[in-house]
Amino acid sequence: MQKIVIEGGHKLKGEVKISGAKNAALPCLFASLLTDQVCEFRNIPRLRDINTTLQLLAEFGVSHQVGRRMSINPVSVKHVRASYELVKTMRASVLALGPLLARTGRAEVSLPGGCAIGARPINLHLEALKKMGASIEIKEGYVLAKAKKLHGAKINFDDVTVTGTENIMMAAALANGETVLENAAREPEIVDLANCLRSAGVEIEGDGSATIHIQGRKNLGGITHEIIPDRIEMGTFMIAAAMTGSDFVISGGRMDHIEALVGKLDEVGVELIEVEKGIRVKAPKAIRYTDMSTAPYPGFATDFQAQFMALMTLASGSSVIVENIFENRFMHVAELNRMGANIKVEGNSAFVTGVKKLSGAPVMASDLRASAALVLAGLAADGITEIHRIYHLDRGYDRIEHKLRKLGARIKRTKVKF
Numbered sequence: 114m115q116k117i118v119i120e121g122g123h124k125l126k127g128e129v130k131i132s133g134a135k136n137a138a139l140p141c142l143f144a145s146l147l148t149d150q151v152c153e154f155r156n157i158p159r160l161r162d163i164n165t166t167l168q169l170l171a172e173f174g175v176s177h178q179v180g181r182r183m184s185i186n187p188v189s190v191k192h193v194r195a196s197y198e199l200v201k202t203m204r205a206s207v208l209a210l211g212p213l214l215a216r217t218g219r220a221e222v223s224l225p226g227g228c229a230i231g232a233r234p235i236n237l238h239l240e241a242l243k244k245m246g247a248s249i250e251i252k253e254g255y256v257l258a259k260a261k262k263l264h265g266a267k268i269n270f271d272d273v274t275v276t277g278t279e280n281i282m283m284a285a286a287l288a289n290g291e292t293v294l295e296n297a298a299r300e301p302e303i304v305d306l307a308n309c310l311r312s313a314g315v316e317i318e319g320d321g322s323a324t325i326h327i328q329g330r331k332n333l334g335g336i337t338h339e340i341i342p343d344r345i346e347m348g349t350f351m352i353a354a355a356m357t358g359s360d361f362v363i364s365g366g367r368m369d370h371i372e373a374l375v376g377k378l379d380e381v382g383v384e385l386i387e388v389e390k391g392i393r394v395k396a397p398k399a400i401r402y403t404d405m406s407t408a409p410y411p412g413f414a415t416d417f418q419a420q421f422m423a424l425m426t427l428a429s430g431s432s433v434i435v436e437n438i439f440e441n442r443f444m445h446v447a448e449l450n451r452m453g454a455n456i457k458v459e460g461n462s463a464f465v466t467g468v469k470k471l472s473g474a475p476v477m478a479s480d481l482r483a484s485a486a487l488v489l490a491g492l493a494a495d496g497i498t499e500i501h502r503i504y505h506l507d508r509g510y511d512r513i514e515h516k517l518r519k520l521g522a523r524i525k526r527t528k529v530k531f
């Protein structure tokens with residue numbers, strides 16, 4: 114087991130480059146299951162979740178080569194079972210369901226179960242696949258799906274679901290006829306998947322809006338696709354600048370993907386200036402306070418909630434943060450309070466009263482974005498912060514301690530001694 118040790122209180126400077134987006138790369142890699150032609154991907158981030166995806170593809174009999182470009186060779190799919198052992202380490206494994214079923218007529222994917230942020234059912238994915246002609250059975254913890262040939266359907270999601278939308282977009286790509294998705298997710302990662310599928314010859318309209326039309330095809334060509342930059346990583350670095358009183362440049366990211374966060378950062382006094390290399394982020398002298406509630410895109414992303422809360426712990430007043438997407442995404446609160454924050458939770462609202470300083474402490478990461486919030490708090494705190502269970506962080510941040518060290522942070526990864 115490893116931990117991250119941070120000596121807080123140092124200003125950051127220089128430039129940091131944003132990696133490819135985890136939540137775009139995962140569905141795009143699974144989309145390669147839809148074709149028997151070689152697929153080429155650029156800008157795949159180095160993450161544990163990517164390794165898990167490649168392991169899953171290998172279990173299905175699909176080989177890959179890693180280089181500056183990642184190349185996947187899905188010439189044949191030999192197995193259709195996504196085992197519990199892998200699915201339990203990455204919920205997004207459920208993205209194998211749509212493409213496996215569409216390509217082979219069968220899929221056996223372990224039910225992911227709940228995780229640290231909520232119950233996270235997949236009923237909407239399953240109902241939509243049934244509408245497309247799949248028969249679905251749950252047996253011994255696995256979703257067993259069968260369909261000789263999926264057909265297009267009109268699907269109106271009861272709730273907005275990101276991976277649900279992605280799963281059905283992929284299934285629809287090889288279905289007979291047209292599929293129309295209503296109340297679809299509108300995240301930039303959805304648009305990226307649509308572009309990835311387009312590169313293989315799929316006709317899609319409306320991605321980025323609530324209604325998506327997909328014309329199914331008999332066969333798809335190979336995918337050639339460059340993954341969009343990670344908007345959550347970009348926002349996390351912006352908040353790092355704000356919390357450490359720093360001034361540095363973020364390159365390779367897309368401001369148009371994080372407008373809700375940009376609006377909030379502006380409200381609390383963070384300056385974001387377009388420069389030749391990217392965006393210069395300049396911390397305010399004093400961080401102002403503001404309320405925030407999470408919502409599906411283009412609203413304020415739940416994946417920024419923990420990091421934004423960390424920022425508000427140092428604001429010059431009290432703020433209310435409301436989590437509307439996941440029922441249990443406040444695990445970071447107790448840990449931030451151990452570092453001297455003043456946060457109280459009632460239902461899905463957190464009441465944050467700003468303090469002058471946080472102080473370093475040993476803390477425990479509970480999920481990916483909670484871990485990022487603890488890193489941010491550690492960078493700003495007086496003294497030493499030790500973050501345990503950092504495997505969560507490695508799932509979704511590409512070499513974060515290297516990037517922060519390059520910016521001048523005192524951060525290292527060490528082995529935990531028992």
Ligand code: EPU
Nearest residue numbers: 136205233234235236237238273274275276277438439481
């Ligand atoms: N929901 C259902 N039934 C379903 C699907 C979803 O009730 O069949 C509920 C969920 O329980 C949740 C809400 O709908 O309350 C939204 O869940 P969604 O399906 O949109 O989440 P997801 O697709 O499982 C993706 C990201 C998450 C991100 C959420 C919300 C990927 C691989 N994961 O999850 O990313 O928080 O959308 O934007 O794209 C992360 O990167 O740290 C992360 C958790």
